[in-house]
Amino acid sequence: MNSIVVNLRLQDKHALLTGAAGGIGLAVATAYLQHGARCTVADIGAQPTPELGALISAHPDTLHYVRTDVTELAQIDALIAAAQQRFGPITTLFNNAAIFDMAPLLDSGEAMFDKMFAVNVKGAFFVMQKVLTQMVAHKVQGGAVVNMASQAGRRGEALVSHYCATKAAVISYTQSAALAMAPHKIRVNGIAPGVIATPMWQHVDALFAKYENLPLGEKKKRVGEAVPLGYMGEPGDICGAAVFLASDEASYITAQTLNVDGGSVMS
Numbered sequence: 011m012n013s014i015v016v017n018l019r020l021q022d023k024h025a026l027l028t029g030a031a032g033g034i035g036l037a038v039a040t041a042y043l044q045h046g047a048r049c050t051v052a053d054i055g056a057q058p059t060p061e062l063g064a065l066i067s068a069h070p071d072t073l074h075y076v077r078t079d080v081t082e083l084a085q086i087d088a089l090i091a092a093a094q095q096r097f098g099p100i101t102t103l104f105n106n107a108a109i110f111d112m113a114p115l116l117d118s119g120e121a122m123f124d125k126m127f128a129v130n131v132k133g134a135f136f137v138m139q140k141v142l143t144q145m146v147a148h149k150v151q152g153g154a155v156v157n158m159a160s161q162a163g164r165r166g167e168a169l170v171s172h173y174c175a176t177k178a179a180v181i182s183y184t185q186s187a188a189l190a191m192a193p194h195k196i197r198v199n200g201i202a203p204g205v206i207a208t209p210m211w212q213h214v215d216a217l218f219a220k221y222e223n224l225p226l227g228e229k230k231k232r233v234g235e236a237v238p239l240g241y242m243g244e245p246g247d248i249c250g251a252a253v254f255l256a257s258d259e260a261s262y263i264t265a266q267t268l269n270v271d272g273g274s275v276m277s
């Protein structure tokens with residue numbers, strides 16, 4: 011008789027995922043569920059997107075949605091309380107919510123700076139800090155954080171200065187938090203994706219078209235062709251690293267930001 015061996019690498023974990031109503035976050039939530047985790051998903055929309063709604067319908071006992079704006083600290087507290095009430099202490103954080111915008115450096119004004127840093131840095135930091143506080147309070151075993159950085163955090167870009175700076179901050183906070191949490195045996199790592207075909211990239215392509223005077227779709231085509239592996243990634247291309255870093259298989263890995271980018275950045 012044939013038997014199928016299913017390796018549930020996140021069994022008994024409770025993962026909190028931000029910005030997971032679509033794109034990479036939704037793909038990683040799907041993978042975490044497949045590996046046995048209970049998942050609390052947060053995003054800014056009042057209701058789950060249709061794609062997330064379908065996932066909740068398929069996993070009503072192991073997935074729930076909490077509307078949260080990560081720039082509001084009171085909403086982060088409410089999210090963590092709701093998550094704990096539903097599935098117990100959070101063991102795993104996929105810290106993913108972010109926004110993208112760009113402009114020539116000399117035109118990158120205060121409003122864009124404030125908005126990008128509010129979501130990508132303040133939101134990411136306080137979600138992480140508050141989840142870590144709860145992990146320490148509950149003496150969570152096998153606690154792990156995966157922060158979503160970017161290849162943009164490795165190197166500046168003339169047109170993308172604020173976004174690059176926010177993602178460099180995520181890499182730095184990942185290192186500091188990993189050191190702060192090492193005595194508690196909680197691991198903190200990051201992922202630096204390259205270019206991944208998500209809703210965010212429709213917005214990115216349109217902005218590059220405007221500033222580089224390109225037809226729509228041309229920037230996306232060019233960046234995909236420039237990847238050493240020869241194509242733009244899909245959200246599912248992030249899942250292997252996201253599951254691994256969250257799992258106990260990565261028990262001796264902390265303070266790292268892993269490039270998942272088809273070879274674009276070398277470390």
Ligand SMILES: NC(=O)c1ccc[n+]([C@@H]2O[C@H](COP(=O)([O-])OP(=O)(O)OC[C@H]3O[C@@H](n4cnc5c(N)ncnc54)[C@H](O)[C@@H]3O)[C@@H](O)[C@H]2O)c1
Pocket residue numbers: 028029030031032033034035052053054055078079080081106107108109129133158159160161162202203204205206207208209210211
């Ligand atoms: N797509 C890429 O090429 C790429 C490359 C490198 C890094 N990343 C990073 O990967 C992560 C996921 O990106 P994606 O491409 O799936 O983008 P996306 O835009 O599809 O997803 C981001 C999610 O964050 C949510 N969000 C935005 N502001 C929020 C707020 N204030 N509170 C709560 N949720 C909020 C959005 O609603 C959205 O669902 C981001 O951190 C992004 O910076 C993406």
